[in-house]
Amino acid sequence: MRSISSLKKSLSVKETPETDQDSTAIGPDKARIIEEIRKTIYEVRDLPTLPTIAHEVCRLIGDPNSSMVDLVEVIEEDVPLSGRVLRIANSAYYGVPRKIDNLKMALVILGMNEINNLVTTISVLNLFPQQSGKTTFDLNAFWRHSAACAELSVGLFEGLGLPCPSSTYIAGLLHDVGKLVLNQYFPEYLLTCINYAEEHHITLAEAELKLIGVDHGHIGSWLSKRWNVPDEITKAIAQHHVRPSDTHPYDLPAVIDQADRLFYVMEGRSTEEAVELLGKDSAWEAWHANRGRSTPELIKLLYERIERSLKLVKIID
Numbered sequence: 001m002r003s004i005s006s007l008k009k010s011l012s013v014k015e016t017p018e019t020d021q022d023s024t025a026i027g028p029d030k031a032r033i034i035e036e037i038r039k040t041i042y043e044v045r046d047l048p049t050l051p052t053i054a055h056e057v058c059r060l061i062g063d064p065n066s067s068m069v070d071l072v073e074v075i076e077e078d079v080p081l082s083g084r085v086l087r088i089a090n091s092a093y094y095g096v097p098r099k100i101d102n103l104k105m106a107l108v109i110l111g112m113n114e115i116n117n118l119v120t121t122i123s124v125l126n127l128f129p130q131q132s133g134k135t136t137f138d139l140n141a142f143w144r145h146s147a148a149c150a151e152l153s154v155g156l157f158e159g160l161g162l163p164c165p166s167s168t169y170i171a172g173l174l175h176d177v178g179k180l181v182l183n184q185y186f187p188e189y190l191l192t193c194i195n196y197a198e199e200h201h202i203t204l205a206e207a208e209l210k211l212i213g214v215d216h217g218h219i220g221s222w223l224s225k226r227w228n229v230p231d232e233i234t235k236a237i238a239q240h241h242v243r244p245s246d247t248h249p250y251d252l253p254a255v256i257d258q259a260d261r262l263f264y265v266m267e268g269r270s271t272e273e274a275v276e277l278l279g280k281d282s283a284w285e286a287w288h289a290n291r292g293r294s295t296p297e298l299i300k301l302l303y304e305r306i307e308r309s310l311k312l313v314k315i316i317d
C-alpha cells in the first residue's frame, strides 16, 4: 500500500535540487514511481476500459476495407448510443433541415468521419467519473480542452493543406488521458506537479518530467496500450510533448502538440489577439512556413472549430 507521506517525500521539490538540469534523468525514486504507475495501469482491475464502440471505431478507421454498413452495425448494437447519435444528428448542432430517422441516413448525410468522431466523443467523455479524483482537477474543462484539440488537430492538417490521418480526431481527443490516470490513482503526484509547474513557470509536462521522470503523454500511452488502441494513436499520445529529435514536424504527434499549444494561445483571446501573438512567435512562423492558409485565415477557421467542439461537449454532457 502506498504511503501518502512517502509519495509526497519522493515528489518533494527538495528531493530534486535546482542544480539538477537533466529533467529526464531517472533517479531511484523516480524509477520506483514510474514502476508504480506502470503497474497500476497494467494490473489494476477497476481501471476504466475503453468502451467497445470506441474500440470498434478505432479498428474500423484503421481498416481500409471497412464500410458504412460495418459502422452502422457496430453502433446499432448499442441502443442508448444509437439514440444519442440520432438525437445529436437532429439537433441544432448540425442544423440539418430534414429529419434524420436512422443511423444509415445519419451516415449518408453527415459522413462517416463525422459519425466516427461523434460516437468516440460520446463514448469516452464519461470514462473517468468526476468524483474519483482528489485534486481540484476540472474534468469538464479537461474534456473541453481535449475535444478542442481534436478539432484543432484536424483543422491544422486541413488548413495547411496536408493529408489528415484518419486517427487524428481520436488521438487529439485522447492525447491527455494520462492526466486522468494521475488524477484518479495518483492525485498527490498530479497536485505536486501542478503546483511545481505554477511556481516555476513551466508546463505541467516539464514538471512531471522533473519530478516523476515521465510526462502524462507517456503515462497515457501505457493506458492506450492496455486498451489495445492502434499504435499510431498510442504514439501520438506518448509523444505529444516530447518526441525524438528526428520526428517530422507534420507527423501526427507534432501536429497534436501544435494544436495543444494553439489552444492555450487562442483560449480567452480574440482572433486578432491570437494572430498578433503568433506573429511574434518565430517557432509558429517556422512551423506554419506559409503553407496553405495564411495565419489570420487559419486562426479564424480554428476558432470556429473550437466553438463546434465546445457545443458538442455541452450537448453530450
Ligand SMILES: [Fe+2]
Pocket (backbone or CB within 6 Å): 175, 176, 205, 216, 217, 240, 241, 260
Ligand atoms: Fe498534454
Ligand SMILES: [Fe+2]
Pocket (backbone or CB within 6 Å): 145, 149, 175, 176, 260
Ligand atoms: Fe493537452
